[in-house]
Amino acid sequence: MKDIDTWLQTHLFDEVPVSICVIDRDFRIVKANRRFNNEYGAATNRQCYEVYKGRETRCENCAALRTFEDGRIRSRQEQGADRNGSQSHYLVHIAPITRSEGEIQYLIEMSTDITLVKRLEQEKREAERLAAVGETVAGIAHGIKNVLMGLEGGMYAVNTGIEREDDERIARGWEMLEENVTRISQFVKEFLDFAKGRKAQVSVSDPNSPVRKVMRLFSEKAAHANILLTVDMQEDIEPAPLDEDAIYTCLANLVSNAIDACLLSGTKRSYVVMLSSREVDGTLIYEVVDNGQGMDYEITKKVFTKFFSTKGSDRGTGLGLLTTKKIVHQHGGRISFTSQEGEGSTFRIELPRDGLPEPGTLEAAPSPIHYEV
Amino acid sequence: MSDSRQAKKILIVEDEPDVASYLEMLLNDGGYETIIAVNGNDGLEKLEQKKPDLVTLDITMPESSGTRFYKTVKADAELSAIPVVIVTAVTGYGGDPYGYKKFLGQLKNVPEPEGFFPKPIDREALLAKVDELLA
Numbered sequence: 185m186k187d188i189d190t191w192l193q194t195h196l197f198d199e200v201p202v203s204i205c206v207i208d209r210d211f212r213i214v215k216a217n218r219r220f221n222n223e224y225g226a227a228t229n230r231q232c233y234e235v236y237k238g239r240e241t242r243c244e245n246c247a248a249l250r251t252f253e254d255g256r257i258r259s260r261q262e263q264g265a266d267r268n269g270s271q272s273h274y275l276v277h278i279a280p281i282t283r284s285e286g287e288i289q290y291l292i293e294m295s296t297d298i299t300l301v302k303r304l305e306q307e308k309r310e311a312e313r314l315a316a317v318g319e320t321v322a323g324i325a326h327g328i329k330n331v332l333m334g335l336e337g338g339m340y341a342v343n344t345g346i347e348r349e350d351d352e353r354i355a356r357g358w359e360m361l362e363e364n365v366t367r368i369s370q371f372v373k374e375f376l377d378f379a380k381g382r383k384a385q386v387s388v389s390d391p392n393s394p395v396r397k398v399m400r401l402f403s404e405k406a407a408h409a410n411i412l413l414t415v416d417m418q419e420d421i422e423p424a425p426l427d428e429d430a431i432y433t434c435l436a437n438l439v440s441n442a443i444d445a446c447l448l449s450g451t452k453r454s455y456v457v458m459l460s461s462r463e464v465d466g467t468l469i470y471e472v473v474d475n476g477q478g479m480d481y482e483i484t485k486k487v488f489t490k491f492f493s494t495k496g497s498d499r500g501t502g503l504g505l506l507t508t509k510k511i512v513h514q515h516g517g518r519i520s521f522t523s524q525e526g527e528g529s530t531f532r533i534e535l536p537r538d539g540l541p542e543p544g545t546l547e548a549a550p551s552p553i554h555y556e557v
Numbered sequence: 558m559s560d561s562r563q564a565k566k567i568l569i570v571e572d573e574p575d576v577a578s579y580l581e582m583l584l585n586d587g588g589y590e591t592i593i594a595v596n597g598n599d600g601l602e603k604l605e606q607k608k609p610d611l612v613t614l615d616i617t618m619p620e621s622s623g624t625r626f627y628k629t630v631k632a633d634a635e636l637s638a639i640p641v642v643i644v645t646a647v648t649g650y651g652g653d654p655y656g657y658k659k660f661l662g663q664l665k666n667v668p669e670p671e672g673f674f675p676k677p678i679d680r681e682a683l684l685a686k687v688d689e690l691l692a
Binding site: 213325326329330332333334336337338340341344353356360363364 | 573575576578579580583584586617646647650675676677678680
């Protein structure tokens with residue numbers, strides 16, 4: 185056992201597959217293990233921000249500073265550059281080296297390179313994006329086929345009406361032609377809006393602000409339809425970098441769908457739609473719960489795909505949830521749902537704080553934007 | 558079709574009003590009586606009430622979908638004898654217009670539909686199929 189202890193004491197620091205350094209209160213590296221020096225070059229006596237990030241001054245929002253202050257252990261994902269200047273992603277774990285008396289003199293920083301994981305994540309997102317494009321194209325074709333059939337119907341009515349000198353039929357046919365030309369124009373417009381996207385305006389804002397706005401917008405509509413629209417907001421959620429208008433669009437889409445699900449439900453009962461917001465373990469959670477018609481298995485498989493709509497031609501193009509999904513992805517989050525046919529549905533948006541975009545204007549991209557800098 | 562015989566009845570299950578109107582005109586012109594149902598539930602009700610001789614069926618509809626309607630009809634001892642002609646814009650992988658027909662063919666205990674027409678339809682072919690099924 186003594187041999188083992190000796191080995192651990194003398195070699196472990198240099199042998200672990202993790203980059204480790206110890207910094208003092210001036211953020212100077214006073215000790216670094218072999219792995220650290222291999223990764224970042226000779227580091228002792230240099231400032232940590234210079235070594236990790238090539239900066240001349242301390243990072244804004246420095247986690248080490250906070251740990252020096254409160255002694256708490258922190259983990260976070262960071263981006264920097266290795267000794268060759270290649271961009272790297274690493275997960276750093278910061279812990280105080282405490283002494284029995286007085287303030288913390290040193291911190292230990294242990295970082296693991298997660299560049300490969302990040303690259304795989306990005307590739308996966310890209311693959312998903314391409315799949316979504318394919319589905320969207322198939323969805324457009326589906327939507328257009330119905331319009332096309334309406335147009336053919338209109339032509340058939342006009343042609344046979346002329347043959348039979350049936351004015352009523354000609355009028356009906358003409359009406360069908362007009363309706364479907366209008367529909368296809370609307371369709372194209374909405375699709376282009378979706379494809380083009382808009383510049384995301386990300387600013388640090390109150391996550392509850394879009395919730396309040398949605399409540400204001402829909403309370404009248406819900407009351408009119410005899411649906412109880414309620415809200416359950418956790419009031420003390422800290423501000424977060426969000427594209428507020430986009431999050432508002434997401435919540436408005438979900439609440440609008442929930443109200444429709446109640447309206448379309450055949451059974452007689454008291455309908456309730458509840459919008460809630462809260463933060464759990466650094467993740468913002470928005471939820472929309474309804475007790476409307478719910479979805480059967482077949483429909484649940486298609487919810488986020490294509491121009492899929494169950495609402496009939498006058499109610500939707502099926503773009504709402506696709507747009508919502510896109511916005512949630514732009515915020516580094518995810519959207520999920522559960523549904524019970526005849527009982528209702530719950531849609532949930534989860535936005536982990538560490539995946540949220542940086543404040544500022546982001547160029548619109550034709551599909552889910554990647555925020556890697 | 559001769560007028561001396563009573564016209565056969567066709568139930569059109571279709572949520573798109575213009576598509577329903579088109580099929581209605583087409584089938585009326587072909588000498589058939591028509592009834593329109595706007596979704597699967599409505600379709601099942603009208604099927605029981607009106608006892609049509611044939612059904613044209615859309616697949617993607619609000620409330621009860623066409624697939625459910627089809628399975629219900631084909632699982633019913635009495636109703637399963639009524640021929641069902643599917644008229645749909647649903648496609649399979651790679652945009653295969655007959656993908657949905659293949660999907661139905663893979664289901665257990667579900668027979669193939671008597672007719673299958675991808676939208677937009679070939680109206681001559683649809684009428685010919687209906688004539689053949691109701692001859």
